[in-house]
Amino acid sequence: MKVTEKKFVADFKKKIAEMYTADYTDVSVDQLYQALAAVVHSYFVGNQQETRKKYKKEDRKQVYYFSIEFLPGRFLDLNILNLGLSAVVKEGLAKLGLSYQKIKEAEPEPGLGNGGLGRLGSDFLDSAAAQGIALQGNGIRYKYGLFDQRFVNGYQVEIPDDWLRSGDQWGSRRENRACLVRFGGNVWLQPDSLGRLRANYENTQDVMAVPYDYGITGYQNGVANRMRLWSAELPNQKDKIYTIAQKEEINQITEILYPDDSNWEGQLLRLKQEYFFVSAGVQSIIRAYRHLHQSLSQLPEKIAIHINDTHPAVAVPELMRVLMDDEFLSWDHAWNITQKVMSYTNHTLMSEALETWPEEMFAQTLPRIYQIIQEIDRRFRAEMIPLYGNELTATVAPLGDGNVRMAYLAVIGSHSVNGVAKVHTELLEDSVLGPLYKMFPERFNNKTNGINLKRWLQVANPELAGLLDETIGTGWQHHPDELQKFMVAVNDQKVLSRMGAIRHEKKKQLAAFIESDLGIKVDTHAIFDVQIKRLHAYKRQLLHAMYIIDEYLQLKSGKKLAVPRVHIFGAKAAPSYHYAKQIIKLLNTLAETINNDPDIGDQLKVVFLPNYDVSLAEKIIPAADVSEQISLAGKEASGTSNMKLMANGAVTLATMDGANIEIADAVRQDNIVTFGLSVAEAENYQNYRASDIYASDPVIHRILDTLVDGTFANCQTEGQAIFDSLVKYNDQYLLLADYQSYKAGQARIDSLYLDRNSWYNIAAINVSQSGKFSSDYTIERYAEEIWQVKIEQSAQ
Structure with a gap:
């Protein structure tokens, strides 16, 4: 069925009249969404029937x-994309004076x-x-x-x-x-x-x-x-x-x-x-x-x-x-x-x-x-x-x-x-x-x-998808391995500059959302350092938190960071997972302290966006500079946020765990930052005594002391519990063993980011190699x- 802009507008106005006995100018945004969804759904009901008939006949x-x-x-975004109706719907609504963006946000x-x-x-x-x-x-x-x-x-x-x-x-x-x-x-x-x-x-x-x-x-x-x-x-x-x-x-x-x-x-x-x-x-x-x-x-x-x-x-x-x-x-x-x-x-x-x-x-x-x-x-x-x-x-x-x-x-x-x-x-x-x-x-x-690149590029980042279409054609949409053609961008300053501009615009959009949602202003020229996944001890959000404390202590001592940082988290903890909820409290306490410290300014910000879900991921991922994939080696089965972030040009900071190993093989070691114990080393880490590291490493000692010495107010109970889990109960996921290697990896991130052209080069390589992680091939x-x-x- 061919759906023209004229037909869509007529169907949309008719549907509103049928559902609400009102004109489209006299209904709420929620009602506009419900009518729009009903119209789009009607466009593929026939496909459902024909598909079932075909499978049955064959x-x-x-x-x-x-x-x-x-x-x-x-559902709305992906359905209109898959039906080839994105332009028809968006332009049709615009002619009615309606914002597709506002309407789609009404979808639960x-x-x-x-x-x-x-x-x-x-x-x-x-x-x-x-x-x-x-x-x-x-x-x-x-x-x-x-x-x-x-x-x-x-x-x-x-x-x-x-x-x-x-x-x-x-x-x-x-x-x-x-x-x-x-x-x-x-x-x-x-x-x-x-x-x-x-x-x-x-x-x-x-x-x-x-x-x-x-x-x-x-x-x-x-x-x-x-x-x-x-x-x-x-x-x-x-x-x-x-x-x-x-x-x-x-x-x-x-x-x-x-x-x-x-x-x-x-x-x-x-x-x-x-x-x-x-x-x-x-x-x-x-x-x-x-x-x-x-x-x-x-x-x-x-x-x-x-x-x-x-x-x-x-x-x-x-x-x-x-x-x-x-x-x-x-x-x-x-x-x-x-x-x-x-x-x-x-x-x-x-x-x-x-x-x-x-x-x-x-x-x-x-x-x-x-x-x-x-x-x-x-x-x-x-x-x-x-x-x-x-x-x-x-x-x-x-x-x-x-x-x-x-x-x-x-x-x-x-x-x-x-x-x-x-x-x-x-x-x-x-x-x-x-x-x-x-x-x-x-x-x-x-x-x-694998991941559905249509959602994570064409829906979440249509600007980057458009650049890919212009640079290498649209074949990648059906055959994702054709993204490898984007390697031409590595030697094309014009394409790299356009990609850099797209990435910065996405950072500005996310920054506006952060300010609107949380009232926190962030510097879009800072590194957007992102960790988005379920909150679990083995995923080691706490290792990331240790580095934030380290940066904060450096700034408080009068030093400056090589590059300003915005650390962005999105995660839910299971309601009965007490330790994970203590880590959330710590992260939010770090944000409250650091973001309001006049000594820090825009050098360091911590943002924990609540209610992480697919829609929030679609806002964060295209704006991410760094993809934190820092689970203890041997604990993460695969990971898929690593693939989504890679496809949007983020540089991966990772342990050699799960699919990180295959990402490293795909992009080559120069274009990923790896650190930490290997799977074999982590499995065979004998006679580990976290208390010895705490006693002998002054940097780690100072970081952990802040959990219990009042540096971060209103978190004493949680801070003590986390301190005990690391020092007294011997650090189950080997954060202290990996910390200095992780810190060295973060230093390499700084040096790479300072050469912005080189950074965009690495970003382009990551995008070009992401096609092999398409769920089309996995399925x-x-x-x-x-x-x-x-x-x-x-x-x-």
Whole structure:
């Protein structure tokens, strides 16, 4: 369907009249957004229908990507870009005297994730649609997003993120596709009249899973896949009456992302969430398959289910349940199918993130699934003990130490297991999942993460995208590896100057936002030193804070910084993660002290922007000079903010961890600043005594003393706790061991930045090498090497 500017304006004005019985000049910005979203949505509904018809006609193999998080960001910008309507919509609104920028800011962002995991899932959905891959997301439609982050006296305060308060402009309720999910009660097997074992349930808590489908548009290729999110509701059972308390208990299942799991009730709710969306998804998959196929033996040729981290690992026994209990397959037949259908991505090297559940809780909540896991465990042990012995087998069996161990279950029940960066996969094979790698080496492979460059360049930084188009053509939009052609800019002073001007304009835009949001004025000629990611001790925002204190002490002693600095943070801490929230308080205290110290002026500023999300990232990333990727080596699985910042021309300051290693290989060592212990050195750091470093290094001694000597007022409790974590409790993430190397890296940043032409040269090299980190290529590798599904390149 060809949409001209004239047609768009007419459709927009008509939609406002239909929705509000008013003229476009007489409605609010929120109403303008809702009408605009409705119009844009109408332009690709046909694509959704045609895509489904095409997949059905061709009997295409379908991939279902199961993830407890999706972090799509705002839909409007990306949809009009993918539909090729950016100019039409913006110019049409301008002719009506309306600002597209103001209208788009009215879109509530669905905060259905907490960082990299959810954002990766959404990037993969975007890229699959762009590549014509038949992939559908499967997750939860949380009533409230993660949380709205506010700072009160420097402390993080969590406010409910009511993203649905004005309705849902992009999701389509599909009540006719609802599924029943059962929790608790009793279950037993008995033969029916044909001698087939049937599962019988009594006293269960039944929940209706209702799907909402969100169109995921391909990049100017007419494809529209879907993200299916499930909402928990009361079953429509006429013979049963529910109390208000029962209704509330069911509503809780899809009310909030990541309930506090520091207590039994929170853990129980989390387990229910995971089984809820997995069971609904598996049931709907088998139902759809049954409409087209007679034999379940074909299932692995027509269906792939991908487990994104351990949260959906219960998909393995749930598919077994459906195949055996509902479809009457034998155990061996069902298990053969399940292993061929399932694949699993591990996203962590942190042992505490390898999800486990107390067997008592699991058995009470999911009794039939627990029975199946018991049998998986029994058969696994029977097969592996003769080969590998009882001790090794027991370490990775699905049941152990009184827990159900979901990562091990996912590996045993899948045909493919992948890490998300080369070094991460190697560490999985060597340590985290080492015994399982020994047993199933053929299952393990690497798929380095990627990002959707269309969002992170064309949406977030259209000025830089425009310069790329003018300099190397538009081919990179469909084939991101063509960004390598931008290496011509390295020897083109005119292009470098234009890139420098674009970067400075983005810094001015961010500075204006900072002043508007926080009342802090920053120098746009200073280095914008950025660390944006989830707040966690292993990501070492605290190491960054130590350097800020170091700079502050230098300035207070009368020295000047080589280059003024603006340190910019964006991060949320999990509500129950007390230590991370103490670090947030420290960072905000540093900002309050330093930004208001007349001795400091514009030499040093600290900015902690609240409520970090995709939309805020789109403001920060194009303005960043320095990309801080400073996790302890061996702790970050991959990272994706490193790729987003690189693509926008930031210079990476990094440990050799996760995908930083592959970025360094891509840009060469002269164009990245690396520091710190290697993975091997960090793993083998013997007899570490942080207290000895504190005693012997006067710089570190002085920095840490400020945490407890009153230098930073109103932070004594947090300062003491952080001091103790480093000195008394021996610095778990080796900040003190890496500090002097980190400081040397920051000094190199200063020297590079002083030669601005050289700095822009490095920026151009980073942009030119970022194409290989496109999620288009990552998803192609999944499709070809794991799922064995058809790829159709996007339109040219």
